[in-house]
Each structure stands twice: as C-alpha cells, then as structure tokens.
Amino acid sequence: MLKYIGKRLLYLILVLLGVSFIVFTLLYISPGNPAKIILGEAATPEALAALEEQLGLNDPFLVRYFNYLKGIVFELDLGTSYNTGRAVLDEILAVFPNTVTLAASAIVIAVMVGVTLGIISAVKQYSIIDNLVMVFALIGTSVPIFWLGIMMIVLFSVKLHLLPPSGYGTFAQMIMPAVALGLQSTAMIARMTRSSMLEVIRMDYVKTARAKGQKEIVVIMKHVFRNALIPIITVVGLQFGQLLGGAMLTEMVFSIPGLGRLIIDSISMRDYPVVQGGVLFVATCFSLVNLVVDLLYAVVDPKITKS
Amino acid sequence: MEEKKLLEIKDLSVTYKVEDGIVYAVNDLNLVVHNKETLGFVGETGAGKTTTAMAIMRLIPSPPGEITKGQIIFDGEDLLQKSQRQMRSILGQDISMIFQDPMTSLNPAMTVGDQIVEMLLLHKSVNKKQAWEEACQMLELVGIKRERAKDYPHQFSGGMKQRVVIAIALACSPKLIIADEPTTALDVTIQAQVMDLMRDLKHKLGTSMILITHDLGIVAEICDKVAIMYAGGVVEYASKEKLYNEPAHPYTKGLFNSIPKLDVDEEWLEEIDGLPPEPTEVIPGCAFSPRCSKCMEICKQKKPGITYLDDDHYVRCFLYEKQAEGGAAE
Numbered sequence: 001m002l003k004y005i006g007k008r009l010l011y012l013i014l015v016l017l018g019v020s021f022i023v024f025t026l027l028y029i030s031p032g033n034p035a036k037i038i039l040g041e042a043a044t045p046e047a048l049a050a051l052e053e054q055l056g057l058n059d060p061f062l063v064r065y066f067n068y069l070k071g072i073v074f075e076l077d078l079g080t081s082y083n084t085g086r087a088v089l090d091e092i093l094a095v096f097p098n099t100v101t102l103a104a105s106a107i108v109i110a111v112m113v114g115v116t117l118g119i120i121s122a123v124k125q126y127s128i129i130d131n132l133v134m135v136f137a138l139i140g141t142s143v144p145i146f147w148l149g150i151m152m153i154v155l156f157s158v159k160l161h162l163l164p165p166s167g168y169g170t171f172a173q174m175i176m177p178a179v180a181l182g183l184q185s186t187a188m189i190a191r192m193t194r195s196s197m198l199e200v201i202r203m204d205y206v207k208t209a210r211a212k213g214q215k216e217i218v219v220i221m222k223h224v225f226r227n228a229l230i231p232i233i234t235v236v237g238l239q240f241g242q243l244l245g246g247a248m249l250t251e252m253v254f255s256i257p258g259l260g261r262l263i264i265d266s267i268s269m270r271d272y273p274v275v276q277g278g279v280l281f282v283a284t285c286f287s288l289v290n291l292v293v294d295l296l297y298a299v300v301d302p303k304i305t306k307s
Numbered sequence: 308m309e310e311k312k313l314l315e316i317k318d319l320s321v322t323y324k325v326e327d328g329i330v331y332a333v334n335d336l337n338l339v340v341h342n343k344e345t346l347g348f349v350g351e352t353g354a355g356k357t358t359t360a361m362a363i364m365r366l367i368p369s370p371p372g373e374i375t376k377g378q379i380i381f382d383g384e385d386l387l388q389k390s391q392r393q394m395r396s397i398l399g400q401d402i403s404m405i406f407q408d409p410m411t412s413l414n415p416a417m418t419v420g421d422q423i424v425e426m427l428l429l430h431k432s433v434n435k436k437q438a439w440e441e442a443c444q445m446l447e448l449v450g451i452k453r454e455r456a457k458d459y460p461h462q463f464s465g466g467m468k469q470r471v472v473i474a475i476a477l478a479c480s481p482k483l484i485i486a487d488e489p490t491t492a493l494d495v496t497i498q499a500q501v502m503d504l505m506r507d508l509k510h511k512l513g514t515s516m517i518l519i520t521h522d523l524g525i526v527a528e529i530c531d532k533v534a535i536m537y538a539g540g541v542v543e544y545a546s547k548e549k550l551y552n553e554p555a556h557p558y559t560k561g562l563f564n565s566i567p568k569l570d571v572d573e574e575w576l577e578e579i580d581g582l583p584p585e586p587t588e589v590i591p592g593c594a595f596s597p598r599c600s601k602c603m604e605i606c607k608q609k610k611p612g613i614t615y616l617d618d619d620h621y622v623r624c625f626l627y628e629k630q631a632e633g634g635a636a637e
C-alpha cells in the first residue's frame with residue numbers, strides 16, 4: 001500500500017512538471033512584453049531595459065524556467081502579479097475557497113441526485129422512471145454550462161424574480177451556480193450508477209443474498225450498490241476534476257470571484273505569473289483529487305489492498 | 308415405508324415474456340420430495356430446472372417471469388399464497404439454495420465469515436459475536452479452517468468457494484436444500500469431494516435435497532428419487548432403483564442407452580435424434596413426440612396425463628395410458 005502511494009506521488013510530480021513546462025512555454029512564446037505591461041506604453045526604453053534585467057527576462061528560456069521551478073519548490077513562490085504587485089499564491093488563495101465551495105456544492109448535489117436516480121433507474125429497468133432518467137441524463141450531458149446558466153438567470157431571476165442573478169456570499173446566490181455546474185456531473189453519475197448497478201444486479205451473489213431471505217432494499221444497497229461503487233467513484237473523481245474547470249465558466253456567468261475569474265481576468269491583462277500559477281494550482285488540485293480517488297479504490301475493493 | 312411429504316409441486320407453470328413471444332419454461336410440472344430424501348432433478352439445458360428451483364423460492368425475476376399456474380406446497384402450506392415478508396422468513400431458514408457457479412455466487416466485497424453471519428443474523432436470535440462464532444463452526448464443518456473466516460472470496464479456490472456456499476446454505480439447518488448443478492463448474496477431482504461433503508452433511512443434518520444435475524453418475528451415487536425433466540415438465544418420476552432398472556418413458560430410455568460419461572455431459576443425448584422444441588413454441592401434443600421413436604397419432608394431438616406404474620413411479624406417456632384411444636400398452 002505504501003509503495004503504491006509512493007508510486008502515485010511520483011507520477012503526480014512528473015505530471016506537474018509537465019504541466020508547468022507547457023504553461024511556461026506557452027506564455028513564453030505568446031506576444032507582449034511583461035516589462036511594458038507593468039510600466040505602461042509611456043515608459044522610457046531605459047526604464048524598460050532596467051526592469052527586463054531585474055525580472056530576468058533576458059535570461060535564456062531554460063534558465064528562466066528553472067528559476068521559476070526553484071522558486072516554487074524552495075519558497076512556495078509562484079511569482080508576483082504584474083497587476084497588483086502581490087504574491088501570486090496570495091492572489092490565488094484569496095479567491096480559491098470560493099471556487100472550492102462552488103465545486104463542492106455542485107459535486108454534493110451531483111452525487112446525491114445522480115446516485116439516487118441511477119439506483120432507482122437500475123432497479124426499475126425499462127420502466128417509465130428509468131426512461132425519464134435516461135432522457136434527463138442524455139440532455140444533462142449535452143447542455144453547455146454557459147447556456148444553461150444564462151437560461152437559468154433569465155428564468156429564475158429576470159422572469160420569476162426568485163433568485164439573485166449574480167454575486168457571491170449568500171445561500172440564494174449559490175443555488176443557481178451550483179445546480180448549473182452540477183447538472184452535467186449529475187447526468188454522468190446517474191448514467192454510470194445505472195449501468196454499473198445493472199452489471200452487478202444479475203450476478204449470482206445477488207441471488208444468493210435474496211435466497212438468504214434478505215430484504216430487497218438491503219440486497220440492493222449492501223450487495224449490489226457496494227459492488228457497483230468502483231466505476232461510480234471513478235466518475236465522481238473525474239467529475240470533480242472537471243468541475244474545477246467548469247467552475248471557471250460558471251464564475252464568469254454568475255460573476256463569482258473565484259479562481260476561474262482570476263485566471264481569465266489575468267489572461268486579458270497579460271498578468272502571466274498569475275495565469276501560470278493559477279493553471280499549475282488547478283492541475284495540482286486535479287491530480288490530488290485523482291490520487292484520492294485511486295486510494296479510495298483500495299478501500300472499496302479488497303483485491304487491491306490484499307495484493 | 309411411509310414417508311412424509313415435505314414439498315409437493317402441483318401443475319406448476321412458469322412463463323417468461325421475451326421479445327419474440329412467450330417462453331413456456333415450465334408446463335404443468337408435478338413433483339414430490341419427502342422428508343430426508345434426495346431428489347435428482349435431471350434434464351437437458353433449457354429444460355426448466357433452474358426456473359423450477361427459482362419458482363419454489365419465489366425468486367423468479369418479474370418481469371419477465373411469471374408463475375401462471377399451480378401450487379407449491381411446502382410443509383403443508385402453499386408457498387404461492389405467501390406474502391413477500393412471509394417468504395423472506397422461509398428463505399434461508401427452511402429452504403436454501405446453492406447456485407451453479409461458486410465463482411460468482413459469493414459477494415466479492417464481503418469476507419466469507421460475514422456472508423455466513425448475514426444469514427445467521429437474519430434467522431436466528433443471536434448477537435454478532437455469537438453469529439461470528441457459529442460462522443466459524445460452519446466453516447470448520449465444511450472443512451475450512453476458522454482463521455479463514457476473515458478472508459475474501461477471491462482468496463479461495465473454486466472448490467473452497469463452493470464449500471463456503473454450502474456453509475451459508477446450511478447455516479440455519481434448513482429443511483430443504485436446492486442445489487442447482489453444484490459441481491458443474493468445478494474440476495472433476497474437486498467435484499467428487501464436494502459431492503461427498505454434501506452427502507455427508509445432508510445425512511448429518513437430516514435435510515431434504517433437490518439436486519439439479521446433468522450427471523446420471525452423481526444421481527446413481529447419491530439420490531433416492533429421480534425426476535426426469537423434458538421441455539418444462541417431468542416426464543418420469545421414480546425411485547432411483549426403478550428408474551435405472553425399468554425406465555418407462557422413451558426419453559428416459561434414450562438417456563440410459565447413451566453411455567453416461569462423467570465429464571462430457573453434452574454427449575449423453577446422442578442416441579436421441581433431433582433437438583428439444585423451441586421454448587416459445589406451443590405444442591398441442593406431447594413435447595417429446597417429434598423426437599420419439601414410438602410416437603403415435605394421439606401423441607401429436609393431446610398431452611399425456613400422469614400414469615402411475617407403481618406408488619412411487621409415474622410417467623407421462625400414452626404408451627402407458629390404458630384407456631387412451633388409439634394407443635395400446637406395449
């Protein structure tokens with residue numbers, strides 16, 4: 001088990017190295033002189049040259065990359081925002097809780113609703129409920145967050161005046177973003193739960209459990225659902241990763257000050273250190289979630305722990 | 308010898324609705340199992356053996372399955388009249404089942420001990436600790452060390468898994484065990500061991516058993532009575548001695564003409580030409596008539612009734628129906 005965790009951590013480091021290299025390179029080759037961005041168009045050439053020297057912009061590419069990595073590894077230093085002059089990490093940590101809250105609310109909704117729908121629809125296979133759930137799942141997976149968010153604002157805020165259209169902080173303000181963000185995941189989780197349950201439900205050990213005189217609800221939860229969990233955990237994990245991405249779109253639609261807004265605003269202001277740091281931060285979270293999912297397998301499937 | 312009837316099935320019919328029609332899986336099946344007796348239930352794949360077993364347990368998946376007719380009288384009461392709740396207290400407690408494939412009949416996410424405990428907690432008034440102790444004793448009874456109670460099914464071989472399945476089935480000392488081809492999925496050498504174990508335990512616990520099998524060798528070895536199943540119905544029912552010495556139904560005779568091979572069960576029917584009818588087909592006459600070498604005109608028109616050749620020997624065949632018009636006894 002420890003060896004397994006160690007191996008997974010090693011992969012994680014390699015992935016993050018890759019991500020940091022790609023982001024760094026992309027921004028390196030994109031147009032725009034950071035010194036000019038900081039000092040503004042009216043800056044004198046002398047001032048520009050001095051700042052370029054100070055920021056290390058004249059160093060060769062690899063040297064700059066390694067300096068960047070060194071800063072991260074030894075000082076947790078993701079650089080300084082061109083825009084505000086504050087440490088990038090501070091900028092990120094200031095808004096990240098909002099993104100996490102949004103993504104977490106969405107995943108909680110998605111797991112609760114998705115798993116419930118999936119179980120019901122597997123148990124009542126081919127019934128009207130099952131068909132309705134599957135239609136919902138099909139629509140749910142294909143609706144873009146952007147469109148859904150805007151439609152919700154039009155309906156619930158503009159027409160019905162039930163919920164506030166934007167902002168962050170109150171419970172009412174969270175409802176629409178969390179639902180909009182969670183819908184796709186709900187649909188994916190419902191579908192995966194259903195198919196995974198159906199796979200298990202025709203196993204002989206389910207008949208064995210019924211033949212013991214066990215209650216149907218216990219048969220479904222203890223014998224079927226428990227064994228259907230692994231694929232479900234996988235989608236939940238993947239969905240949570242994707243939710244971090246989807247959260248950025250949702251933050252734009254509903255004007256929520258989160259990491260997504262920060263990164264996108266920073267792109268338009270060419271605040272490269274924030275963009276780099278933000279992307280790297282998201283990638284780290286994504287990888288950590290995946291690691292946790294993999295470790296959960298070991299808990300759920302006795303075969304992994306014992307061998 | 309006057310024996311007490313434990314289970315009596317009367318005119319049982321079961322159908323499955325499928326896309327291209329209705330499968331008549333069991334048709335007018337009659338069967339008796341006495342106390343402490345082992346009944347061999349023999350028939351080709353698709354004859355309806357598993358369906359009959361599942362009907363007794365009231366576990367036919369519905370939809371598509373439905374019990375359309377009949378009575379299943381167990382211990383004097385009709386199981387088909389019982390509520391789900393009453394059935395749940397009978398299953399495991401009075402009737403338990405051993406499924407065909409031990410590789411898939413244990414829950415992979417539970418220790419084998421817990422799977423026995425589950426059964427005990429459902430039907431006995433014991434606490435968890437007592438149940439665990441009893442589970443360990445059950446494992447020892449089937450020849451597995453008690454330390455292994457904490458292991459998961461994937462840590463056992465096929466034969467050992469089937470022993471665990473047997474331990475679960477016997478945990479509450481049921482009156483009737485239904486074993487659906489319990490050794491077909493196992494290696495030949497292991498088959499004999501598992502069969503021996505089942506026979507010993509059955510004697511020790513005084514349980515009745517319905518043993519569903521392909522294997523006439525096993526029937527000869529451990530059964531008291533035999534029911535021969537063809538296309539959803541029992542065509543001949545007799546004590547083992549009568550059936551082996553004086554088989555009556557042409558189908559049964561066909562079975563014995565082909566030499567039973569212990570390990571190759573597909574070949575035991577090569578003496579009988581043709582194939583069983585499509586299960587969705589409605590046959591007005593005897594289901595075996597298209598393959599029967601002694602087929603008469605009436606066999607194609609009417610279903611044969613039950614003719615008793617002896618107290619414990621019946622056959623469904625016009626050759627033995629004295630009053631049958633147009634047919635004469637051989």
Ligand SMILES: Nc1ncnc2c1ncn2[C@@H]1O[C@H](COP(=O)(O)OP(=O)(O)O)[C@@H](O)[C@H]1O
Nearest residue numbers: 323330332351352353354355356357358371586
């Ligand atoms: N769940 C089901 N749905 C539809 N048809 C079924 C189902 N289970 C069994 N059958 C059909 O019922 C008939 C009897 O099957 P079964 O009882 O499994 O026979 P056996 O156990 O003797 O091999 C077969 O024709 C089979 O195809």
Ligand SMILES: [Mg+2]
Nearest residue numbers: 356357358487
């Ligand atoms: Mg079968």
